[in-house]
Amino acid sequence: MAGGDDLKLLGMWASPFVLRVKLALSLKGLSYEYVEEDLRDKSELLVKSNPVHKKVPVLIHNGKPVSESLIILQCIDEAFAGTGPSLLPADPYERAIARFWAAYIDDKMLPALNQSAMGKTEEERAEGKQQSLVTVETLEGALRDCGKGKPFFGGDSAGYVDVVLGGLLGWVRASDELHGVKPFDPERTPLLAAWSERFGALEAVEPVMPDVSRLVEFGKMLKARLAAPPAAGASN
């Protein structure tokens, strides 16, 4: 591939999905142009690049847009196979396991965490909290069984699942102050708690992480917005 790979990332500073892409690009040592989107006033480029969902992240590689964080991660890994470490394992079976857990995080764990924080009723939030406990404990099991005592889901170094889960770390850290809940409680899920410290301290990770106090403020604002009656003509 000739030099001058043009990479542009459309993102939003608080988005865990965008963070995943930043983490992947950082781990692989790839440079890119970052564009901060105002999600209440989306750019023409965003709408044109992701007409179906109109969401961030969108990675534009040599003019071609790719959407959906998990797909972007795989695309980066494939298109830049020779640059930096591989995110996905080389062995097809281990790749399948990695993809399985990434899907689990997005399909089961994330919605539960979301509901526990942003559920509209007390009941919904309680149900979300319960589900969160179940899913986080399952993930702890995965780290224990698949990780086999290694420091990361990816083994000796961070890989695909680490990045997928790592995208959530900002919010996980903010959660204690925002909701009085530690999703990766060191008592209940010691491996995940240790993993988050370890992952967060990585040289490629630390500079990319969003500021936790800023996330807390943002979270408080979102909660207030949720509690307040909907404004007329509010857009999504």
Place this chain on the structure above:
Amino acid sequence: MAGKEDLKLLGLLVSPFVIRVRMALSMKGLNYEYVEEDIFNKSELLIKLNPVHKKVPVLIHNGKPICESLVIVQYVDELFAGRAILPTDPYERATALFWAAYIEDKLSPAWIGILKAKAEEERAEKVKETLAAIEHVEVAFAKCSNGNAFFGGDSIGYFDIVLGSFLFWFEALRRMYGLEIINTSKTPLLAAWAERFRGSVEAKEVVPEADKAVQYANKLHAATAAAVKLVSSE
């Protein structure tokens, strides 16, 4: 590559998710042992091999389980030589994966919602969602197929099997509720594609008659009604 691969698939004849895997295995020319699961009475093997979700399909390759239909299809594609299921170009792969994810996130839950709806209103809502999703897919087909017979080109590929595995269920829903999810006036490209898919050798091998789906839906409804009765009689 000499020797046989030890492949076993835990499945359900009417599950679109299982059908995807069967089509992928068939496209690679692979032989496997098929085990039909009774979803209302899951086997110990299924629960042991997929403890997280307890769902089919589960592909067992040389004793090791792989779960989640899209993960299995990618696994089969990457591991076994022969016909490519996903495109080889990274950007085209990303596009195929994007639309598969779209089906999983928007179409699949809506379809399940139609089946499990307890009231007419609920069903109508899910139908609306399904039709909205299909409209997007029609646009995608126009863009991605480039005038070819299928999404991936002139033969069946990844996205074709992800969506195509639902077609007999769409027919079942038509028979049960008079719904037309894909029709020749609103979604002409998909309607033509559906004909081609249904008529393909790959589909004919593993896709059941729509009646089987109707039977399964009736069984599901009966089981749900019985469970509700049990709960409300306590």
